[in-house]
Amino acid sequence: MFRGIRRRLITYYFVVIAVTVILMGVFFIWFLNYFYMQTLRNNLHNQARLAAAIIGEMIERDAPPAEIDRLSKDLGSELGIRLTLVNQDGTVIADSAENPGLMENHGERPEIIEALDLQKGVAIRYSVTLDEEMYYLAIPLDSKLPDHDNENVPAVIRLALPLAGINQAVFNLILFIFAALFVSSLIALTTAVIFSQKITGPISKISSAAHAIAEGDFTPTLDVGGKDELSALAQKIREMGLALNKKIEQVLWEKNKLDTVVSSMSSGIILIDQDMKIELINPAAESLFDLKREEVVGEQFSRIIRDYALCENLKAACREGEAKVTEVNLYYPRAVVLDTYLLPVKDSDSNIIGILLLFHETTELRSIEKMRSDFVANISHELRTPLTSIRGYTETILHEELDRGQLLDFLKVIDRETARLSSLLDDLLDLAQIENEKGFVQKEAVDLTELLNEAVQEVERLHLQNDITIIASLPQESLMVEGNSEWLRQAVINVLENSIRHGRSRGKVEISLYREDQQAVVEVSDNGPGIPDADLPHVFERFYRVDKGRSRKSGGTGLGLSIVKHIMEAHSATYSLQSKEGQGVIFCFKLPLIKQP
Numbered sequence: 001m002f003r004g005i006r007r008r009l010i011t012y013y014f015v016v017i018a019v020t021v022i023l024m025g026v027f028f029i030w031f032l033n034y035f036y037m038q039t040l041r042n043n044l045h046n047q048a049r050l051a052a053a054i055i056g057e058m059i060e061r062d063a064p065p066a067e068i069d070r071l072s073k074d075l076g077s078e079l080g081i082r083l084t085l086v087n088q089d090g091t092v093i094a095d096s097a098e099n100p101g102l103m104e105n106h107g108e109r110p111e112i113i114e115a116l117d118l119q120k121g122v123a124i125r126y127s128v129t130l131d132e133e134m135y136y137l138a139i140p141l142d143s144k145l146p147d148h149d150n151e152n153v154p155a156v157i158r159l160a161l162p163l164a165g166i167n168q169a170v171f172n173l174i175l176f177i178f179a180a181l182f183v184s185s186l187i188a189l190t191t192a193v194i195f196s197q198k199i200t201g202p203i204s205k206i207s208s209a210a211h212a213i214a215e216g217d218f219t220p221t222l223d224v225g226g227k228d229e230l231s232a233l234a235q236k237i238r239e240m241g242l243a244l245n246k247k248i249e250q251v252l253w254e255k256n257k258l259d260t261v262v263s264s265m266s267s268g269i270i271l272i273d274q275d276m277k278i279e280l281i282n283p284a285a286e287s288l289f290d291l292k293r294e295e296v297v298g299e300q301f302s303r304i305i306r307d308y309a310l311c312e313n314l315k316a317a318c319r320e321g322e323a324k325v326t327e328v329n330l331y332y333p334r335a336v337v338l339d340t341y342l343l344p345v346k347d348s349d350s351n352i353i354g355i356l357l358l359f360h361e362t363t364e365l366r367s368i369e370k371m372r373s374d375f376v377a378n379i380s381h382e383l384r385t386p387l388t389s390i391r392g393y394t395e396t397i398l399h400e401e402l403d404r405g406q407l408l409d410f411l412k413v414i415d416r417e418t419a420r421l422s423s424l425l426d427d428l429l430d431l432a433q434i435e436n437e438k439g440f441v442q443k444e445a446v447d448l449t450e451l452l453n454e455a456v457q458e459v460e461r462l463h464l465q466n467d468i469t470i471i472a473s474l475p476q477e478s479l480m481v482e483g484n485s486e487w488l489r490q491a492v493i494n495v496l497e498n499s500i501r502h503g504r505s506r507g508k509v510e511i512s513l514y515r516e517d518q519q520a521v522v523e524v525s526d527n528g529p530g531i532p533d534a535d536l537p538h539v540f541e542r543f544y545r546v547d548k549g550r551s552r553k554s555g556g557t558g559l560g561l562s563i564v565k566h567i568m569e570a571h572s573a574t575y576s577l578q579s580k581e582g583q584g585v586i587f588c589f590k591l592p593l594i595k596q597p
Contacts, residue, residue, distance in 0.1 A: 025178060032170060056141055058071060081159050082134075087154070106158075109123070134161065138159075141157055268289075270359075271357075272301050317342040318352055325341055338362065343357075386420050454489060456472050456496070468509055473511070474513050488567065492524070507527050509524065520591050530582050536577070
């Protein structure tokens with residue numbers, strides 16, 4: 001029924017009320033008993049003095065003992081007490097209840113002895129004669145009685161009152177007191193219950209509000225009236241809830257912002273604690289290492305990513321508290337190169353609480369560096385060959401005596417190598433320009449039918465020199481696309497020249513243009529020796545030659561298809577090159593058609 005602090009309050013109130021009632025009951029009983037006994041003693045003493053005065057007068061008149069005994073009986077009957085007259089030796093002279101001649105000697109009675117010694121004696125004891133408990137009070141008489149020797153001796157008058165009536169009256173008063181205290185206790189306890197409700201009610205509301213705040217409801221209903229401390233506490237709880245709500249919203253906003261930043265980063269991030277367990281991993285790192293967040297969070301880093309050098313660097317960074325940079329080579333799920341930064345995370349006391357690993361993929365950068373290195377080596381080789389020939393023939397002309405025929409032959413070689421060198425430089429300049437400008441190429445409406453006719457005418461001399469037949473299958477209608485006409489013409493010419501130079505003697509090259517859905521499709525095919533499967537992935541690389549010796553003899557620079565690749569990418573065209581060794585080559589690209597008005 002009652003729980004918590006209310007039960008304790010009621011228990012405390014009950015204990016206090018019970019102790020108070022018991023103490024008050026004991027005090028009232030003691031005080032009542034004391035008051036009754038004092039009142040009884042005073043009354044008996046007054047009555048004893050009155051009786052002593054009356055009997056003393058009779059003694060002064062030398063009244064006989066029988067008359068004194070009758071007077072005692074009359075006084076005892078009127079006063080409702082027992083009156084006894086005893087002389088010094090204990091002989092009973094008169095008694096209001098019994099025949100004095102038949103009564104035993106009272107000389108040993110303590111009240112008689114005390115009265116003779118101290119002028120007043122009091123005693124409470126059981127009376128055998130009356131068969132009940134009696135209260136006795138004795139005082140000496142001022143007059144003396146004659147004894148059997150006719151000598152006057154001191155006498156004592158004793159009054160006795162039964163305690164049964166007094167005890168009953170006291171008992172009734174005790175019952176009344178206990179009833180009154182019981183009723184008072186009930187009233188006090190009821191008041192305590194109500195008062196405890198006044199205290200615990202607001203406390204219960206405050207507790208419920210605090211629980212609601214702990215559960216996430218930061219604006220609970222909390223109605224506590226008044227202007228006391230509990231009302232002030234309720235107000236503070238409401239303010240605390242609002243402040244917590246604001247702080248948590250701010251923290252959540254910061255967390256969401258951080259999560260968004262971490263999740264959207266292209267670099268992989270892994271956070272581990274001081275026990276080398278993974279606490280956080282972003283999607284980029286999941287993709288790099290082929291992991292799932294729910295499977296790795298809380299696991300040991302060394303069990304998930306098995307790289308001995310990286311784990312050792314992690315331990316060193318955690319031990320030394322200094323950032324480290326290392327390179328990691330992955331081979332699964334794909335071959336990548338990662339620049340890895342190990343950054344210690346410290347608390348406000350500069351204690352290391354974790355390590356942040358930042359993985360930045362540098363595979364493409366390494367590839368570009370390798371391509372640059374290969375490009376420098378290739379271009380050096382490609383330039384050195386014609387320059388060496390030119391220099392060799394030039395030195396021969398300068399230092400040797402040559403006839404006109406030899407001189408002409410040497411000059412023709414020098415002219416051919418110079419033309420080859422010029423062609424190489426032109427291709428390099430074209431490639432550099434296309435690479436730099438392909439992101440913002442200027443496009444216009446281009447008639448592909450007309451452009452392909454122009455390209456075929458451009459290579460007419462070359463295919464005649466190589467005894468190659470060109471078959472053009474072009475539509476009568478104009479197929480319009482959006483693009484850079486100069487670049488597209490160059491791409492088609494490069495493909496045609498490549499097919500002519502590497503085709504079979506007296507072979508053929510076919511070029512066709514047709515519509516496919518809403519796209520224009522251009523195909524260039526030949527019946528040449530084809531390209532081996534191992535060389536197909538590399539044919540668009542700079543200076544790559546399937547047959548190095550023959551390519552140089554044919555006059556190619558090794559940059560034609562690389563230029564084609566970049567032009568196709570600049571136009572977002574779909575392109576492909578298919579070939580099987582001994583079955584020729586098919587190059588195809590597609591561009592979206594412009595809707596005709």
